[in-house]
Amino acid sequence: MSVRHFDIVVIGSGPGGEGAAMKAAKSGKRVCVVEQRPLVGGACTHTATIPSKALRHAIQRLVDVQMDHPELRVELGQKWKFKDMMRSASTVVSRQVQLRTTFYERNRVELVVGRARFLDAHTLEVDEPRGASEQLSAKAFVLATGSRPYHPPDLDFQHPRVFDSDTIFNLRETPMTMIIYGAGVIGCEYASMFRQLGVKVDLVNTRERLLSFLDDEISDALSYHLREQGVLIRHQEQMERVETRDDGVVLHLKSGKRLRADVFLWANGRTGNTQDIGLEALGIQLDSRGNIQVNDAYQTVVPHIYAVGDVVGIPSLASASYDQGRFAATHIVEGRLEHKLVKDIPSGIYTSPEISSLGRTEQELTRQGVPYEVGHAFFKSLARAQITGRTVGMLKLLFHRDTREILGIHCFGDNASEIIHIGQAIMSQDGPGNSIDYFINTTFNYPTMAEAYRVAALNGLNRLFEH
Template sequence: MSTRHFDIVVIGSGPGGEGAAMKAAKEGKRVCMVDNRILVGGACTHTATIPSKALRHAIQRLVDVQNDHPELRVELAKVSKFKDMMRKASSVVARQVQLRTTFYERNRVELSIGHGRFLNANTLEVTDPRGASELLSAKAFVIATGSRPYRPPDLDFSHPRIFDSDTILTMNETPMTMLIYGAGVIGCEYASMFRMLGVKVDLVNTRDRLLSFLDDEISDALSYHLREQGVLIRHQEQMERVEPTDDGVVLHLKSGKRLKTEIFLWANGRTGNTHDMGLDKLGIQTDSRGNVQVNDAYQTVVPHIYAVGDVVGIPSLASASYDQGRFAATHIVEGRLEHKLVKDIPSGIYTSPEISSLGRTEQELTQQNVPYEVGHAFFKSLARAQITGRTVGMLKLLFHRDTREILGIHCLGDNASEIIHIGQAIMSQEGPGNTIDYFVNTTFNYPTMAEAYRVAALNGLNRLF
């Protein structure tokens, strides 16, 4: 069997792999992309971020029309099937695949379809779905294989009423009831989406609060609004067993509760895609969830083999994965570290209302004994929000009492993931340029949602004495 030789072989065409491949190719390196899907884009494009967010948008548009035209509510409910809304998501996926395919073509990155497995530290065997194999050798490798939903062995995912976050998008009909086990980002997003569709949703949380990594005020606000929409949240519960039946699923909890539902969605954790890659033979260990351990340069214990994206664990964000891929390729090609690529990455959570966060939370600043102050802008007071009717939410700025440096930005409400970037641009500045005074001394268009920064800054400065 002949071997093809490259400077860099990237395994996985999701955001992390794409970032690494594009950076290396633009630096003149010969690059090969390996992926087990025929179409590029990884789980982000095909089963996770893109289809779920496109579905959310379709649901939100339906809800908006129903709210604006209540006389059409019954008619719209009859014609708006789950599978119809998924057609919108499918069209977005197709356009994303086409776009990304042209990236590889224009940059002369070769594609190899199949499962990659290391034979040794410099040779990868790629086996395609038909069983044919080829060998690839390279000076450096980037593992960007992503992750998949964790599946406990005692749960029968072949049952037609039991789903995970990948398979839930294959449903044809909108159920009457749904139980979601796991209240992380994915669980909260799907709880919000299906409740907007009128589904009766139970959200079972294994912890004592929703999304505990968020600022407490934002987490509490999310809990309030989900409950207001009709989501029943059950905190600090643990699954004992799941009993599937012909007409539903019964969840038995260790607390003694029994919950029956039409559809059961498992959303409790993800697993890195590292199975059968030959990593153990190279001395590259993975943790209990299949994640690869790396250093600050995203190198594994084998220095010329890197790993980026969801396969290395948190923050498990598409945006962060892309930057990590660029980060790794920069280190391979130039030998330098670009720490700022992975510093202060905003998070986006696509619930309803939407959430985005950047920097430290109030509880973190308090624990670190940092003297800070808070500035709020509630959307209900903004003219633009009143005009659009999207008045739920707020922008929250945390800043140092003495230096006025911006320490954290937290936003809940419509387009929060867009609004956050205004503050991010200022927060990333060096020296006196990243203080809260910028928002007071800058003229914002009126009426806009961006004006929230000026309102929040003035609110916070009024607390100083």
């Protein structure tokens, strides 16, 4: 069998793989991308970020129309089924695939569809869908194989009423009741979405509070608003077993509780797509969830084999994955390390309302003994929020009492994932450029949501002067 030679072979065409391939190709390298799916984009485009956010938007549009026209609420609820809203999401997926495919074509990156496995440290064998196989060799490899929902062995995912965050898109009809096991980002997002559709949701959390990595005030706000919407949150519970029936499921908890619902959604963790790639024979070890350990340059223990994106674990964000791919390719091509550029990565959580955070939380600053102050802007007081009717939420700024350096930005409310980037631009400045005073001395359009920064900054500085 002949072997085709490349400078760099990337396995996976999600954000991490795309970032690596585009950077390498634009640097003049001969690049090949191996993708298991027949279409590019990875899980981000096909089963995770894009379809879930498009679904959320479709649900939000339906809810908005029902709020504006309450006389149509029953009629709309009967007409619009879950599958209809998924059709809208599928349109977005198709557009994304078409766009991303042109990136590879324009940059002369070769795409090979099939499943890759290392034969040795410099050679891959790719099994193609129709049974053929070919071998590819390269000076360097980037593993961007992503992740998938973790499946506990004793849960029957073949049952038509048991779903994970990939298969939930196959749901045909909107259920009356749902149990979501796992209250991480994915669990909270789906709890919010399905509750907006009128589904009675039990959200089972294995921990003490929702999304404990968030600032406590933001986590508390999320809990309050999910409960206000009608989500029943059960903290510190552990699954004993799931009983599947023809007409529903029963979740047996170790606390002795039994919950019944029409469908069960497992949302408790993900695992890296590293099985059967031949990594163990190369000495590349995996953790219990199939994730690959890498250094600051995203190198594995085999220096010319890199790994990026969800397959390396935290932060498991599409935005960070793309950057990691670019940084890995930069290190391959130029020998230069750009890891420091991703020190502060904003989180975006697409509940309703949204959450976005950047930098340190109050808990972290308190533990570290940093003298900080807090500035709040509550959306209910902003003219733009009053005009749009999106008055739930707040912007919270944490800054150093002495230097006035911005230490953390936390936002809960409509378009939080957009609003955060205004503060991110200032927080990324070195020295005096990173100061709460920027928001005091800058003129914001009125009325806008951006004005929240000026309101929060004034609120925080007033607290300084009060002391």
